[in-house]
Amino acid sequence: MTLSARYTELSRLADLGEEVEAVWTSVSDRAGSYRVLPDGRCDIILRFDAKQRPIVEMAVVVTGPTTRFYDVPIEPGMGFVGIRLRPGCFETVLGFEPAELTNANLIGPDALAACPDLKSLCLPARDQNELVERLTGFLRRRAADSRLKPAPLSRGVISAIHASGGRLRISDVADMHAISERTVQRVVFKATGLAPKTFAAILRFHRALRLLRDHRLSPASAALEAGFSDQAHMSRVFRRMGGFSPARLPDVTLVSLGD
Structure with a gap:
């Protein structure tokens, strides 16, 4: 297993609300694999080609809670922008319970079918910063409009x-x-x-x-x-x-x- 991606948490966006634990980015610097460890969390992720300007192709990934590690194959320049949701806030943002995704992920069309509003994240973007803004804006809107608040x-x-x-x-x-x-x-x-x-x-x-x-x-x-x-x-x-x-x-x- 090779760790070949630079993972960074954006501390300036740490106070988005009770739903968010972290906003993060990662860009791979070579071919290899990235080991994902179980953390009891779920993430909403945009996967894109960091070499593109503008970014016109991307995929939405919704990760479920896992009980063991898994490896993600990556290529040079593969980029990720993600929001890690606090426990209890998955349903607030996405409208269904995390148990439906235990030890599973939704990728691309499957993610959009589960939550059609995620389609708004897939429009062309100038750069990675715009993807971060788009993802955090999506979370704010979904959290504000949701009636499924954590007890x-x-x-x-x-x-x-x-x-x-x-x-x-x-x-x-x-x-x-x-x-x-x-x-x-x-x-x-x-x-x-x-x-x-x-x-x-x-x-x-x-x-x-x-x-x-x-x-x-x-x-x-x-x-x-x-x-x-x-x-x-x-x-x-x-x-x-x-x-x-x-x-x-x-x-x-x-x-x-x-x-």
Whole structure:
């Protein structure tokens, strides 16, 4: 696996609203593949040829929540502009629940069929900046017009799981919000398309990755701090979700995850 794309989050667009976690761009600098790690999120992406001026051909991609890695083949000059949606906001923006896309993506005509308003994103554009403006404008309009707003309970439950790095038990989350475990299951599944234990496992995976890469902890220490039962448990999760070992981390993108 080769990381051959420059991923950049646009911090100036971080405050678009509660629906948006990040606006990002990526342009490949050579042929290869780009490994996408599960993060419990869904993205709306415009894929285009960054060498074109103006940009006249592009495809819309809507990514669903995933439980394991997948590799995207890329070519030199292949560009992407994307918006990462916060958990609970997918339905607000696109009109259907993320569970309909678990471990799947909608690409091109399939994305347009699922949400016809996405067609407005595919008009010719001067450059990448115009695509960013178009995508953020689309999100603002859809969020403002939507009647499917995330419930306060959903945001509270998701935030609690995030704050613990995925280490809280479902029973603890239920007790914190004076609700049943079944309600936690329902709320998290509706917001993310994933079972709570799966969503929490993804957060532990990302926390362990950052402890290893950014804080230089040993695998044994990272496993303990991230909430795994032991290093062997962490290694199994890394192989399943990332396709690599904690002892030999490849050059993969770690996206910013809010609460």
